[in-house]
Amino acid sequence: MSIGEKGRGVRILVGFLVLWFSGLLIGGLGSVRYWDPPYTNPAAGGKMNLWFIAQAAAGPIAFGFGALDASLIRGAEEDELIEITMHDQTIGTAYRYTAIGHAADFGTLFCALAGLINFAVALDAGGRTTPDRRGGGR
Amino acid sequence: MTMLGWVPFIQPLPGIQSNWLWLLPILIFGIAMMYKAVRVIDLATYWREVGIMTLQVLLAFLGLAVGIFILVQWIVPVLPSG
Numbered sequence: 001m002s003i004g005e006k007g008r009g010v011r012i013l014v015g016f017l018v019l020w021f022s023g024l025l026i027g028g029l030g031s032v033r034y035w036d037p038p039y040t041n042p043a044a045g046g047k048m049n050l051w052f053i054a055q056a057a058a059g060p061i062a063f064g065f066g067a068l069d070a071s072l073i074r075g076a077e078e079d080e081l082i083e084i085t086m087h088d089q090t091i092g093t094a095y096r097y098t099a100i101g102h103a104a105d106f107g108t109l110f111c112a113l114a115g116l117i118n119f120a121v122a123l124d125a126g127g128r129t130t131p132d133r134r135g136g137g138r
Numbered sequence: 139m140t141m142l143g144w145v146p147f148i149q150p151l152p153g154i155q156s157n158w159l160w161l162l163p164i165l166i167f168g169i170a171m172m173y174k175a176v177r178v179i180d181l182a183t184y185w186r187e188v189g190i191m192t193l194q195v196l197l198a199f200l201g202l203a204v205g206i207f208i209l210v211q212w213i214v215p216v217l218p219s220g
Contacts, residue, residue: 007181015171022164028150072148099150102158107150110165117172124176 005125012121019114020058024065027099027107029072032065037073039084039094054112057119062111073098166195 023031034052055062073095081093099107144152154161170191178187 008175011175011181011184012172015168015173015175018171019165019168022168024147026151026154026161028148030150097145097149101155102161103150103154106154106158106161106165110161110168113165113169114172117169121172121176 016058016114016118019110019117020061023107023110023114026110027103027105028097029065029069030095030097030099030104031107031111032062033069033108034063034066035070037095037098039086039092039098051108051112055108055115057115058111059118062115162199163192163196167192170195 032052032055033049034056036047036049052062052066055066076095080096082096084092084094086092098104141152167188170188174184174187174191178184
């Protein structure tokens with residue numbers, strides 16, 4: 001289906017890709033994560049990462065990268081794991097390349113915003129019938 | 139030197155913890171690209187509009203930072219305690 005605005009579509013796509021791949025570049029694959037590994041929260045993990053709700057609005061690309069991240073962590077070799085103290089003070093392991101701090105924050109944020117704006121753009125495309133409904137230079 | 143062993147997209151970008159503020163212009167630029175692609179009437183002015191919006195948001199952040207700095211550093215210390 002097309003509303004005949006290819007120029008806009010291409011620009012939106014480029015903007016989306018800038019945000020999405022900047023996020024992945026900053027935080028690594030862990031920026032798009034639909035499940036929490038056991039070492040990330042006191043409830044032993046396995047829970048849904050709420051940021052993924054926003055990221056999922058990006059479409060299949062989010063689920064693809066999420067699955068890639070999950071398979072990378074679950075299938076990690078021994079030398080890709082580091083020993084850490086878990087929340088219950090037992091010794092556990094974490095994936096060596098898990099982003100922490102601002103890298104994790106911004107990587108997740110970039111991808112979540114890409115998904116959210118993608119959703120807003122989809123709503124806009126579905127709701128508009130004529131170009132003159134645009135709000136000028138705002 | 140830390141960049142030499144970095145594997146993009148697998149490992150997080152090194153050095154972000156101390157340089158995270160530089161990510162703000164990139165974030166705003168990406169948002170402006172998507173936003174202006176929808177809002178702008180004439181696509182010929184697209185990049186100009188994107189640049190203006192990026193600058194406007196950055197200046198707004200700067201204004202907020204200055205405002206909060208003044209509040210925390212100068213106003214709060216002179217408030218009567220208790």
